[in-house]
Amino acid sequence: MSLTLHSLTVADARPEIGGEAKSIEFDIPPALGAEFNWKAGQHVTISVHLKGREYRRSYSITNPPGESLRVTVKRVRNGMVSNHLVDLLQTGDHVDVTRPYGEFILQPAPQGQRTHYFFGAGSGITPLYAMARTVLRDEPFSYAHLILGNTDRQRILFYEEAQRLHRRHSNRCTVRHILSSPRFLDGAAAWRKGRIDLDALKSLFSETPPVAQDVHYWICGPASMNDDLSRALGMLDVPGSRIHSESYGYATPHAIDVAGVDSTGSVTLDGHRTALAVSAQQTLLQAARQAGLQPPFSCESGVCGACRARLHSGEAHHRRQMALDERDVARGYVLTCQAVPASPAFDLTYDV
Amino acid sequence: MSRMYHELPVDAYTSWEWYQREQDRIFSRVWRYAGFAEDISEPGQYISVQAGANNILIVMGRDHRLRAFHNICRHRGTQLLRATGKAQRAVTCPYHDWTYDLEGCLIAVPNAEREYPSGIDKSQLGLKAASVDIWRGMLFVHPDPPERSPSLAEWFGAVDPHLGPVQPAELTEIPAQRTSMEVKANWKILVENYVDVYHLSHLHSATLDMYDHAKAEYGWHGSHYAFWEPLVAMDGDRHDNGGRGGSGDHGAWVPMLFPGIGFATSDSEWSTYIITPLAPDLTRVESRTKRVSKSTWNSLWSEWPSTRGRPEGQKAKVGKKEAEGRDDPLASGNFIAEDNYVCEQQQKSMTSPFFEVGPAAQGESPVVNHQRVVLSFLK
Numbered sequence: 093m094s095l096t097l098h099s100l101t102v103a104d105a106r107p108e109i110g111g112e113a114k115s116i117e118f119d120i121p122p123a124l125g126a127e128f129n130w131k132a133g134q135h136v137t138i139s140v141h142l143k144g145r146e147y148r149r150s151y152s153i154t155n156p157p158g159e160s161l162r163v164t165v166k167r168v169r170n171g172m173v174s175n176h177l178v179d180l181l182q183t184g185d186h187v188d189v190t191r192p193y194g195e196f197i198l199q200p201a202p203q204g205q206r207t208h209y210f211f212g213a214g215s216g217i218t219p220l221y222a223m224a225r226t227v228l229r230d231e232p233f234s235y236a237h238l239i240l241g242n243t244d245r246q247r248i249l250f251y252e253e254a255q256r257l258h259r260r261h262s263n264r265c266t267v268r269h270i271l272s273s274p275r276f277l278d279g280a281a282a283w284r285k286g287r288i289d290l291d292a293l294k295s296l297f298s299e300t301p302p303v304a305q306d307v308h309y310w311i312c313g314p315a316s317m318n319d320d321l322s323r324a325l326g327m328l329d330v331p332g333s334r335i336h337s338e339s340y341g342y343a344t345p346h347a348i349d350v351a352g353v354d355s356t357g358s359v360t361l362d363g364h365r366t367a368l369a370v371s372a373q374q375t376l377l378q379a380a381r382q383a384g385l386q387p388p389f390s391c392e393s394g395v396c397g398a399c400r401a402r403l404h405s406g407e408a409h410h411r412r413q414m415a416l417d418e419r420d421v422a423r424g425y426v427l428t429c430q431a432v433p434a435s436p437a438f439d440l441t442y443d444v
Numbered sequence: 445m446s447r448m449y450h451e452l453p454v455d456a457y458t459s460w461e462w463y464q465r466e467q468d469r470i471f472s473r474v475w476r477y478a479g480f481a482e483d484i485s486e487p488g489q490y491i492s493v494q495a496g497a498n499n500i501l502i503v504m505g506r507d508h509r510l511r512a513f514h515n516i517c518r519h520r521g522t523q524l525l526r527a528t529g530k531a532q533r534a535v536t537c538p539y540h541d542w543t544y545d546l547e548g549c550l551i552a553v554p555n556a557e558r559e560y561p562s563g564i565d566k567s568q569l570g571l572k573a574a575s576v577d578i579w580r581g582m583l584f585v586h587p588d589p590p591e592r593s594p595s596l597a598e599w600f601g602a603v604d605p606h607l608g609p610v611q612p613a614e615l616t617e618i619p620a621q622r623t624s625m626e627v628k629a630n631w632k633i634l635v636e637n638y639v640d641v642y643h644l645s646h647l648h649s650a651t652l653d654m655y656d657h658a659k660a661e662y663g664w665h666g667s668h669y670a671f672w673e674p675l676v677a678m679d680g681d682r683h684d685n686g687g688r689g690g691s692g693d694h695g696a697w698v699p700m701l702f703p704g705i706g707f708a709t710s711d712s713e714w715s716t717y718i719i720t721p722l723a724p725d726l727t728r729v730e731s732r733t734k735r736v737s738k739s740t741w742n743s744l745w746s747e748w749p750s751t752r753g754r755p756e757g758q759k760a761k762v763g764k765k766e767a768e769g770r771d772d773p774l775a776s777g778n779f780i781a782e783d784n785y786v787c788e789q790q791q792k793s794m795t796s797p798f799f800e801v802g803p804a805a806q807g808e809s810p811v812v813n814h815q816r817v818v819l820s821f822l823k
């Protein structure tokens with residue numbers, strides 16, 4: 093699956109949380125209307141050229157399907173692309189964007205009576221916010237509870253918007269903020285201090301228990317939070333099949349630290365076999381592109397699966413990977429955008 | 445040729461064959477009432493409900509989520525849990541101690557190595573899932589697993605707007621008003637009596653005379669019946685009090701949802717009247733009542749009579765002198781006793797070879813329609 097880039101015009105670019113983030117709305121030309129249909133929770137990949145190089149990053153769509161296509165980008169440490177978008181993007185600019193995709197999806201059940209708990213940390217709110225609004229709009233009998241973790245009140249994305257959502261649907265929507273280092277006067281905004289942990293979950297479920305049986309838990313945050321929270325939910329008898337999670341659509345700082353080893357091997361693409369040297373700092377994808385090959389890729393975030401290939405021999409470590417399941421990994425599949433070599437020799441093929 | 449009772453053969457009210465068909469096609473296949481939501485209010489609590497042929501267990505996990513399973517051990521079928529109680533994190537069958545977790549997974553088989561030397565695949569022996577959902581603060585169960593059960597909100601969706609403003613979840617139960625009785629009549633006779641508009645001003649001429657039966661509004665919404673009638677206007681328009689809108693807001697809503705799920709509700713009260721067939725000529729009726737909290741109630745009490753009729757013995761269909769002994773239901777002044785009496789008398793007559801039904805009156809059109817609804821499920 094390779095995703096085509098479309099040049100879209102920025103219809104609106106507005107700063108959020110005091111300029112630390114930016115919400116960007118795109119004009120979708122009528123001819124692209126069908127291609128730019130999305131489901132709540134999906135993201136787009138944005139491509140930018142900086143210093144002569146192309147970078148791609150994925151951002152969640154923060155509006156429900158049917159409204160304007162909006163992404164919200166938060167500044168991150170060393171985040172070249174995100175910081176570029178937050179600082180420089182303006183209304184009227186053109187940006188290369190892929191169609192929406194992704195498997196972290198909330199499909200509304202209009203006749204269902206479901207209870208959804210949305211757990212987000214930092215910019216993890218972005219897909220969840222689109223999901224919560226979709227539930228309140230398209231599932232008239234369902235409930236949406238947002239539980240958002242941030243460092244302090246200033247960092248909370250969509251704080252006012254979420255308050256309005258709660259007021260408009262006060263009988264079936266609640267919003268809770270957990271602040272890890274609240275500042276003076278943040279007290280009023282915070283439900284609790286600390287992190288979303290087992291204690292917080294216990295209070296949550298007794299304050300706003302789910303209605304009956306059809307309950308879903310949606311988590312979006314750094315991979316470590318997703319793991320911790322899934323484990324805490326498990327301790328409260330929540331079955332794994334009801335937990336849906338996604339890590340941030342871009343590599344988190346700690347994930348990038350996975351180191352590889354210098355390695356040489358061969359790569360097969362479209363029936364041609366080429367010798368390839370990969371340095372310890374490179375992903376397999378970067379090395380292949382540097383060698384002049386044109387392997388498929390899209391999100392460069394381990395999310396879309398476009399860059400999938402298979403190792404016939406040799407080993408690789410993934411910085412992060414959402415697009416493979418354990419079976420794929422066992423069979424030698426790798427996401428080349430995230431895989432760094434872990435053995436001195438390898439034999440890779442894209443023709444799978 | 446079998447004798448008919450409007451749309452149904454008389455057999456439908458007297459034979460085990462019909463009883464069994466209704467059990468199979470109706471009571472074992474649709475959403476059944478299981479109680480008020482607060483009947484399971486903390487983790488580990490459970491109740492079990494007989495729904496036609498199915499005994500369904502509802503239990504709350506530590507995540508406060510409800511789960512529903514068929515209350516049948518996967519070993520040799522022993523019922524796992526009795527009516528109500530508190531389970532720990534697991535459910536153990538009393539027979540051979542097979543143990544299931546609250547997801548229904550079989551987690552322990554005692555002495556497995558010795559008893560099953562060639563192994564036992566626990567993953568294939570989980571409890572069978574059923575569905576539980578909540579509507580208007582009441583629990584309902586369905587025998588199919590959640591992915592296959594129909595939507596409860598949709599099942600009651602069309603009739604919901606016709607049930608009055610009260611949300612039972614906001615009321616408090618009056619434990620003293622919880623009753624269970626057995627009536628010697630077919631369940632359909634009880635339902636038909638419930639939806640018979642004609643009898644209100646006759647059988648209940650003395651017990652429900654605070655309502656203006658002539659102004660009753662009623663009709664069917666799918667398989668469900670809705671009924672509303674206002675209070676009789678007295679002393680000017682006295683129930684226009686209290687800033688609660690026009691007099692049309694008050695009175696009684698007395699719907700009968702399918703199958704045999706009756707409610708009686710006013711501005712301040714919600715009663716359930718659950719009809720469960722036990723035999724062709726025997727039916728259990730369980731009733732519970734919730735009311736607005738005491739303080740609110742006190743102020744309302746002076747303005748609006750209850751839907752439950754007059755306090756006992758005030759006034760009766762049959763005067764004290766004509767009464768046939770002290771227990772004459774028609775002298776009881778209690779409209780439920782009046783109803784049960786006529787239902788049982790009617791059931792008795794159905795076994796007589798001379799029984800023949802007369803023409804249905806206007807106010808009996810819901811009676812005939814309920815028979816059609818029953819038929820539609822048996823096709």
Ligand code: FES
Binds near residue numbers: 392395397429
């Ligand atoms: S490019 Fe999307 S997973 Fe690698």
Ligand code: FES
Binds near residue numbers: 518522540541
């Ligand atoms: S029947 Fe339940 S353990 Fe044997």
Ligand SMILES: [Fe+2]
Binds near residue numbers: 783
């Ligand atoms: Fe009656």
